[in-house]
Amino acid sequence: MILDRAKRQGRTVYRMMDVIMAMLAWLLFFLWRKRLEQGFVDLEFLQDSNFWLGLTGVPLFWFVFYYIFDKYDDIYRLSRLTVLTRTLLLSLIGVTVLFFAIILDDFVLDYKVYYKLYYRLFLLHFGLTALSRMVILSRASRRLKTRQVGYRTLMIGGDKSALHLYEDLESRKNSLGQRFVGFISVNGKTQRHLKKHLPQLGKIPDLERIMQEKHIEEVIIAIETSEHDRIREIMNILYSFDSSILVKIIPDMYDIMLGTVKMTHVYGAVLIEIERELISPWQAIIKRLLDIVISSLALIILSPILLFVAIRVRMDSPGPLLYSQERIGLNGKAFEIFKFRSMYTDAEAQGPQLSSESDNRITPWGKVIRKWRLDELPQFYNVLIGEMSLVGPRPERQFYIDQISQRAPHVKHLLKVKPGITSWGQVKYGYASNVDQMIQRLKFDILYIENMSLALDIKIMFYTVLVLLQGRGK
Numbered sequence: 001m002i003l004d005r006a007k008r009q010g011r012t013v014y015r016m017m018d019v020i021m022a023m024l025a026w027l028l029f030f031l032w033r034k035r036l037e038q039g040f041v042d043l044e045f046l047q048d049s050n051f052w053l054g055l056t057g058v059p060l061f062w063f064v065f066y067y068i069f070d071k072y073d074d075i076y077r078l079s080r081l082t083v084l085t086r087t088l089l090l091s092l093i094g095v096t097v098l099f100f101a102i103i104l105d106d107f108v109l110d111y112k113v114y115y116k117l118y119y120r121l122f123l124l125h126f127g128l129t130a131l132s133r134m135v136i137l138s139r140a141s142r143r144l145k146t147r148q149v150g151y152r153t154l155m156i157g158g159d160k161s162a163l164h165l166y167e168d169l170e171s172r173k174n175s176l177g178q179r180f181v182g183f184i185s186v187n188g189k190t191q192r193h194l195k196k197h198l199p200q201l202g203k204i205p206d207l208e209r210i211m212q213e214k215h216i217e218e219v220i221i222a223i224e225t226s227e228h229d230r231i232r233e234i235m236n237i238l239y240s241f242d243s244s245i246l247v248k249i250i251p252d253m254y255d256i257m258l259g260t261v262k263m264t265h266v267y268g269a270v271l272i273e274i275e276r277e278l279i280s281p282w283q284a285i286i287k288r289l290l291d292i293v294i295s296s297l298a299l300i301i302l303s304p305i306l307l308f309v310a311i312r313v314r315m316d317s318p319g320p321l322l323y324s325q326e327r328i329g330l331n332g333k334a335f336e337i338f339k340f341r342s343m344y345t346d347a348e349a350q351g352p353q354l355s356s357e358s359d360n361r362i363t364p365w366g367k368v369i370r371k372w373r374l375d376e377l378p379q380f381y382n383v384l385i386g387e388m389s390l391v392g393p394r395p396e397r398q399f400y401i402d403q404i405s406q407r408a409p410h411v412k413h414l415l416k417v418k419p420g421i422t423s424w425g426q427v428k429y430g431y432a433s434n435v436d437q438m439i440q441r442l443k444f445d446i447l448y449i450e451n452m453s454l455a456l457d458i459k460i461m462f463y464t465v466l467v468l469l470q471g472r473g474k
Contacts, residue, residue: 391460
C-alpha cells in the first residue's frame, strides 16, 4: 500500500475512533446516571433531549479538544507510551471541563455523588479512548515492523559510518520504517562502501533536486566526524522543505554525554531525531488568536493616533500617507507590508537602500514616528489578515535575503515562521543599517525560533513596550 494513503487512512480511523469512543463513553455514563437516579433504566431516555444533545455535543467537544491539544498526526510515528500518557492528561483536563460545564448543575442529595459522577465519566472516557488508540497504534506498529509500510529514506554520507548504520538497520528483524531509495556523497567522491547496497544519487549540491524527485520522507545524516562542518550546509537545505520530513543524525560520544540523544525505540539504532516542530499546535492556535484580538483592539483603540499621524504625514511632505513594499514572509511567500511614509517619495530612486539615523531621505516628521515606531502601526492590518504575527522575525526584501544568504545561509530558517511587528532581534539589536548588522541581528531571531513559546512572545512584547516608552525605536 502507498504510504501516503496508509497515513491518511490511519489518521482518519484514529480520529473516527476518538469520536465513537467519546459517544460510547457518554452513552454508558448517561445510562449509569439514570440508573443511579431511578434505580432502573427504561427506553424513555431516548425521548430526553439532553441525551441527544450530549451524544452529539460531547463527541464534538472532544474532537475539537484533541485537534487543538493533541497530535492528530502520522500514526506510524506515534509512540504508544507517549500517546497513553498524553491521553491520560488530556482526559483529566477535558473531563474536568465537561464536569463544570454540564454536570455540576445536576441536582443531587449528597455532594459525594459528584465524585462518583466525575470518576465514572473519567474512567469511561479514558479507558475506551486509550483502548482504541492502543489497538490502532499496535496495528500500525506491526505493519511498520513487518515492512508493509515504510518511509522513502535518503542516506546522506557513504563512508564506513553510513555503511555500518545501513547494515544495522537492514539486518533487524523488526524494521524501524526506513525504505532506502539511495544515498548522496558528502565529500564529492564516489563511495565504494555503500554503493554495493544503494545507488549513489548525487552530491550535496544535488540534495534539493533529489528530495523533490524522489519524494523523500525521511533523511538520515551519517557522516564521518571529520565532515561535521558540512552539517550546517545540509540542514540549511533540509529546512527549506516541509517540516513533516523526519531528519535523523548519527551522534558522537559528546552528544551522548550531553544527553541530547533520546531513545525512542528500545531496540532502535543510536540516532538523534531533529525536532522540526517549532511550537505546539495549541500554542500556535492561541498565538493566532492573540494576533487577531490584539491587532483588532490596537486598530480601534489607537485610531485617534493613527489619524493624527496620517494628518502629520500629509502636512510634512508631498506623497501618499502609506508606504507599501514587498517583503518575504512565511515559506518564502511575498506580501505587501504597510507603513506610514517616513521618507520622501523618491527615497529609493537609485535602488534598495537601508536607512540609518542620519539618513537625509527621512522627513522631519518621519524621524519622530520612526523613533517611537509609530510608522509600524499600519502593520496591525498585516497581522489581522494573517500575513504577519505580533512577534516574529522582521520581514526582509528578497534583495537583502539574497545578500545575507551568501554569508549566512541559515537566514532561510526565518522563513519557517510568520514575520512579526516586533522580534527578539528588534528588541536586542534594533534596526539594521547594513548587511553586516542584519547578520548580527540574525542570531537573535534564530535564537527566538529555536525557543518559540507563548511565554517568550509575551516577554518580547513587554520589552518592546519598554523600548517604545524610552523612545529607543531608532
